[in-house]
Amino acid sequence: MTAISPDAPPIQVRGLSKTYKVGFWFNRTVRALQGLDLEVGPGQIYGLLGPNGAGKSTTIKILMNLVRPSGGTALLFGQPVDRAATRRLVGFLPENPAPYEYLTGREFVTLAGQLSGMSGHELDVRVKEVLGAVEMGAAEKLQIRRYSKGMVQRVALAQALVARPKMLILDEPTSGLDPVGRRQMRDLILAERDRGTTVLFCSHIIPDVEALCDRLAVLVGGRLVREGSVRELLSAQVPTVELVVEGLKMDQVKNLGVALESSQALDGRVLLQVSDTDSQRLLSQVLAAGGRVNSLQAAKFSLEQLFMDALKDSGRTTSVGGEINT
């Protein structure tokens, strides 16, 4: 068996697929992942973005050997994910983490260190260090059953960090945290990246993804629909212009003969979004039809728009669910 290579890409995924069998007789299938290809390079913060049921958590669970893939390959540092020793290089924070409630925070993080092969004085020092880093030093002797959701999230992050991993895999790391906690979590992730740690994380919170990620993959219905650096993805968006129009009704606006990206009635006014190239034509048509333009501005490129576009392009009308076959 080949040795773990810390120089190999932290994550390599090729043609990964997962089909769950569900129902009492296991006669229905849900295709959670369909031929996913991903590669995460060292030192990156790589985000997975997608609606519910897009396959983000399934991807992470396959990488952590919690779920078996139905097809394709997944490698961590060049090694198959089912090889236990590979996970020594990885710290994992699951969504809604559930540590052993009968342990104190300190006992739990110590156990995590022991499971990663640490022991003795080195472990004691490191446990104190990571509990301090997540600001749980004062509560380390309390049983976890007495912790708030935010405290559980922090202690779970501490267990992920305790063995000084080369890569962190974080599933919804800011969920359950207050604004201060979210900010601290973001700072910790950035600090880890600065230390050279690779970070893969998935989140529904688009501002977090936008603030943190170097690269991004958008998954919809178990398929990869966008992938690239955040800058590349945003610059690939079609520039649009937003107009607020008065004096015209929605049906009049729709009959102007200009293709609209979106339209929305707003208390006697109409908010229109149109591609940059069509904006001048729309403007003159609105004025010719007797409407007044209240405001006109270039729409800001955002990941939210990218996400919504990706959802629309994939033919989804809802943000929920994998592909169900009966």
Place this chain on the structure above:
Amino acid sequence: MSAFGAMVWNGFREARRNRVTVVVGAFAAVVLLSSTLVTEVTVATFDRVLTDFGLGMMSLILVFLTIFLSSGLLSREIERRTIFLVVSKPVSRTQFLLARLAGNMLTLAVLMTAMMLIFVSQLVLFQVELNSVQFVAAAGLWFELLVLTSAGILFSSFAGPAVSAIATTGIYFAGHLANDLFEIARWMNDGAVKSLAMALYYMLPNLERMNFRPQATYALSVDASTFFSGVGYGLGWAALFTAAAIFIFERRDFR
């Protein structure tokens, strides 16, 4: 401490901090201490009653605790998703399962030792003669608990705690009635039913082979070959159940 040792110790710590274990342990102490009251009903067989009642109560209470603890050993970890934070560490699922089994058996061994201390203290207090068979019976009970724990873990690897508890309880009763099943099968005339009864006998662990409590009660000797064949038989069944549990556990998804 090694990763395996840490998991075993954690299993023991979990049981120790579980209210049910504490309550059952306290209840066992009270029951064993109150067994002196039972001796009031007898004059001539005082020593037998004390031994029979003491070992019987130990067996009953420990079997109850074994079923309670083992039937949720894996399924509760999966349901509560605590398993995510352990299996994602550099330990294999097989190591995790074996450590949970070992942690459970350590808990039962500690409780059994405490109960034996109370039991032996009573025998000494009432000047009942101590004999090795009483200890042999306790050792046999521990191997019986090992079989039940591994059965509980097997059921727990694919079913919820309630189903696992019912199935393990079924194994306990069927295991103690296995000899009767064999006798019934021998006297049957219908070939198909006889074959079915015999098949059932061989498909279920015969827990009576590890039950040396009657010999302890009547101060009958248990020869080494009987004891070790019973222990070997128990270990064989425990290994079979554990191997099946590992086979399932290694392949299942934790969603």
